[in-house]
Amino acid sequence: MMDTFTIADLRKEDVAKQFGTISTLYIPPRDERPVYSSMAEAMGSPAAPVKPHSSVQWAAPKLNKVSVYGPHERDVIAQIDTHVTPEEHKKLHTSAAMKKFMTDLALKPKFLEEYKLDPVAVIESAGGLSNQEKFGLKFATDGAAAAGVLMKATESDIASSQ
Numbered sequence: 001m002m003d004t005f006t007i008a009d010l011r012k013e014d015v016a017k018q019f020g021t022i023s024t025l026y027i028p029p030r031d032e033r034p035v036y037s038s039m040a041e042a043m044g045s046p047a048a049p050v051k052p053h054s055s056v057q058w059a060a061p062k063l064n065k066v067s068v069y070g071p072h073e074r075d076v077i078a079q080i081d082t083h084v085t086p087e088e089h090k091k092l093h094t095s096a097a098m099k100k101f102m103t104d105l106a107l108k109p110k111f112l113e114e115y116k117l118d119p120v121a122v123i124e125s126a127g128g129l130s131n132q133e134k135f136g137l138k139f140a141t142d143g144a145a146a147a148g149v150l151m152k153a154t155e156s157d158i159a160s161s162q
Helices: 037-042 071-078 096-107 109-117 119-125 131-139 143-152 155-159
Strands: none
Touching: 096 109, 096 131, 109 119, 119 131
């Protein structure tokens, strides 16, 4: 499925809610660059760009395809349908303040720069973040690590700084 948005749309809350950790953002080139026939010919290339459905074929050796999933991942995937969530499992939810904080990091370059210069000060000045969220943001060196800390750790792990 593909939706099309303008860059300005990405600042709208209803649009931002549609993006998750597995979303792909593709930004096409703004303008198609002109083909300079004389330069293309001087370099031994055709004057017109090659069309996707042309007779040009890949001439290099075939690449080995490596599975993105190892044996452990395939085993886990096979068990998804029969998995039962343990009773002690507690879902952690991100607060509205954390969503805003992460959105601001992504969409406001000045805010990101301030965060990089002094993350603790920026985190402490942000209102509404839970202690867990503050800990995760201070502990992690990047967003993926922060998400990993917040999603894998239990409240007692976070409280004991583990």
